[in-house]
Amino acid sequence: MPDRTSFRFNNGPTPVAGGTLFERMRRTTHVPVADNQMDIPRFLDNRTTDARDLVVVEAGAPAINDAVRFTRGEIDGQPAVLMQERAEDGTWTDSWSLPTDSIDAREGMIGWLNTQSHRWDRFARMLHRRGPDELTHWIFELMVVPNTSNATPPRFEPQRWTTINQYARPSNQQARPYRMIDDCACRPGSVQSTRDF
Amino acid sequence: MSHELALAQVRPWGSTLQPVTVGRSHVMLQAPDGHLWDSVRDAFWGHHLNMCMCEDQTDQLELMRATLRCIAEEMHRIDPAAIVANLFDGSEMFFRCYMLDLSNREMLEHTGTVFKHAQLSAFGWSVLAMLEATKPVIIDHGDATKQRSAATQRGELRILAN
Numbered sequence: 001m002p003d004r005t006s007f008r009f010n011n012g013p014t015p016v017a018g019g020t021l022f023e024r025m026r027r028t029t030h031v032p033v034a035d036n037q038m039d040i041p042r043f044l045d046n047r048t049t050d051a052r053d054l055v056v057v058e059a060g061a062p063a064i065n066d067a068v069r070f071t072r073g074e075i076d077g078q079p080a081v082l083m084q085e086r087a088e089d090g091t092w093t094d095s096w097s098l099p100t101d102s103i104d105a106r107e108g109m110i111g112w113l114n115t116q117s118h119r120w121d122r123f124a125r126m127l128h129r130r131g132p133d134e135l136t137h138w139i140f141e142l143m144v145v146p147n148t149s150n151a152t153p154p155r156f157e158p159q160r161w162t163t164i165n166q167y168a169r170p171s172n173q174q175a176r177p178y179r180m181i182d183d184c185a186c187r188p189g190s191v192q193s194t195r196d197f
Numbered sequence: 198m199s200h201e202l203a204l205a206q207v208r209p210w211g212s213t214l215q216p217v218t219v220g221r222s223h224v225m226l227q228a229p230d231g232h233l234w235d236s237v238r239d240a241f242w243g244h245h246l247n248m249c250m251c252e253d254q255t256d257q258l259e260l261m262r263a264t265l266r267c268i269a270e271e272m273h274r275i276d277p278a279a280i281v282a283n284l285f286d287g288s289e290m291f292f293r294c295y296m297l298d299l300s301n302r303e304m305l306e307h308t309g310t311v312f313k314h315a316q317l318s319a320f321g322w323s324v325l326a327m328l329e330a331t332k333p334v335i336i337d338h339g340d341a342t343k344q345r346s347a348a349t350q351r352g353e354l355r356i357l358a359n
Contacts, residue, residue: 119271125359126275138274141314 030062068120070113072106075099079106081113085124095124096132096138210245211237211329238331241324246302255333257273258347260284263353264275264295265304265321272356274313283352 066086073082076095100106116123119142127135143190214226217233222339226240234240238258243250248257252260269282277292279344285292296312299305304321307314335347 122271122275127359129276129279 011095068124070120072110073097079103081106081126084121098136104149108139109143113139117143127161199357204209207326208323209237209330210323211240211327214240236331237327241327253340253342254341256349258328260295260331261299262325262332263349264266265317266323266353267356268299268305268315269317269322270357273315274328276356277313279356284349295317295342312323 068086069084069092071082071084073080073094074101078099080099081101082094082096085095086092098109100109123135123139126138133193210224214228214234214237216224217227219233220226225235226237227233228240228244230244232244234243239250242248242254242258245306248254263284264280267284272280273296281287281289281292281356285295296305296307296315299306299321303318304324305315306318306321307316333346335343335350337343338347
């Protein structure tokens, strides 16, 4: 019979509903924090603006930009990202496009562009003032990646170490300056099967 | 306008200045050092920036407001030539010096990067919120300072026009 703690933390033989690590963490975020000092002026001499003064406005709906949008497309059979602008009559016309190296890279770019909806009208303004090349430069500056092959979404790859460099994972075609260490337990030459692991 | 939501999330500079009633009904704002100021713009200019109060500095604060707003709209990346032409009399040196001054006063963050990647700091957002909230409506066009302020406001509209 497990003790109370292990039972509650789902370590015992009998699983408990809501006892996984994820659900316990989710419950703790819902515990209201009582700040009894909020109503009274705490610092009478502190007149500077600090993080306590921030007024957070919760936007109920995401920002809707009905003049500019980004969609998936194809150019010469190659996956591409398209920027479309809405004309006065409501029709969408392609105004900018960027071919990507793979569908994976296109999905990564679309996912990033969807987080930048506050910049969509600025992207259109940049396109009209400076041209498509400068818009492409700006988008890659904002994404902080050199080209679309590095724009893939991050993912969990169980056969690799998960590192901060997973946006630019090494390709098998290139010669690597460093050695890839095989850490798979199922192969005899890997580090996990050595005696010292 | 896309920066208005961001403006709504910061408390404007000077919101904690204490109003003090002088005499029967004259209300002034008291800075933390005890000095009294006529307006929050005056307190910002004279107390925080420690600038001279010898003349009407409406045009200078309007230039600061227009520049901060253009940076908030990322116009310094999209079209810096338009900012130079419409706000800084075509002088790139003046524009660069002004960007350096804004970052020196911690309204911009561009540590280790070039100017085109500069962003407003949290303090810069707070100052922009105050300056937008107290933006003057120019009626008197006979005064030279008011003329310059109106020209700055017109130039800002020209920069942000599509």
